[in-house]
Amino acid sequence: MGDPSRVAFFFFGNMQNRISKKEIAACTLCERLSAYCRTFDRAENRKIADSTYWAKPVPGFGDGSAQLLIIGLAPGAHGANRTGRPFTGDGAGDVLYRALFRHGFANRETSLDRHDGMRLDNVYITNAVKCVPPQNRPTAAEKRACLKWLDREIAFLHGVKIVLAMGKDAFDSYVRLEKAAGRVPRLNAYPFQHGGVYHFEGSDKTLVATYHFSRYNMNTGVLTEDMIDALFQRVRALLG
Numbered sequence: 317m318g319d320p321s322r323v324a325f326f327f328f329g330n331m332q333n334r335i336s337k338k339e340i341a342a343c344t345l346c347e348r349l350s351a352y353c354r355t356f357d358r359a360e361n362r363k364i365a366d367s368t369y370w371a372k373p374v375p376g377f378g379d380g381s382a383q384l385l386i387i388g389l390a391p392g393a394h395g396a397n398r399t400g401r402p403f404t405g406d407g408a409g410d411v412l413y414r415a416l417f418r419h420g421f422a423n424r425e426t427s428l429d430r431h432d433g434m435r436l437d438n439v440y441i442t443n444a445v446k447c448v449p450p451q452n453r454p455t456a457a458e459k460r461a462c463l464k465w466l467d468r469e470i471a472f473l474h475g476v477k478i479v480l481a482m483g484k485d486a487f488d489s490y491v492r493l494e495k496a497a498g499r500v501p502r503l504n505a506y507p508f509q510h511g512g513v514y515h516f517e518g519s520d521k522t523l524v525a526t527y528h529f530s531r532y533n534m535n536t537g538v539l540t541e542d543m544i545d546a547l548f549q550r551v552r553a554l555l556g
């Protein structure tokens with residue numbers, strides 16, 4: 317398992333790049349998203365009526381020595397935006413953490429809140445956009461603004477070999493970082509395809525694409541548990 321103290325308050329290589337989870341949580345760069353986050357107070361759903369919302373940017377979570385990085389789009393309004401941990405407390409998270417448990421990346425299959433004892437092994441989870449967006453749709457400018465945090469998280473995670481992007485937005489965000497690093501000539505040279513495996517010349521990371529584990533995709537059969545198992549088997553094989 318990773319060292320949680322390292323993850324709880326991490327630093328990057330030099331003082332200029334120094335950053336902590338607190339720093340991400342305090343970001344207010346996108347006016348619209350910062351304001352929207354703060355509109356959440358208490359859950360309307362009676363099952364979670366006692367919840368107090370995190371209601372600010374949600375930093376990544378997991379094993380600081382991970383070889384596998386999972387990137388989603390953004391916090392769920394009543395999931396990560398409520399609990400303060402990526403994919404925790406909503407339908408997509410239920411599917412994701414159950415799969416991580418089945419494939420030996422997590423010590424428990426249910427992800428309820430930040431204090432549930434969840435420990436991730438060799439995987440780190442984050443979102444391309446750290447604030448919940450209205451209708452789950454960040455603008456292009458918001459996606460670009462938040463790339464800086466994703467970039468810094470990746471810089472911190474020295475051991476990452478595989479990046480698993482959940483959905484086209486997360487996929488495009490990662491490809492944009494590779495483009496900024498000069499390893500992608502054109503964004504459309506990397507078309508999103510579920511199960512696709514992508515390499516970047518001069519990079520030690522491999523990108524794997526998957527449909528998002530959203531409740532909608534699961535309910536409509538776009539994605540199934542069998543497809544998810546096949547995906548993680550592929551990831552395991554790529555990790556070697």
Ligand code: SF4
Pocket residue numbers: 340343344345346347349350373445446447458461462465
């Ligand atoms: S989306 Fe990202 S850049 Fe924008 S306010 Fe939230 S944390 Fe900051």
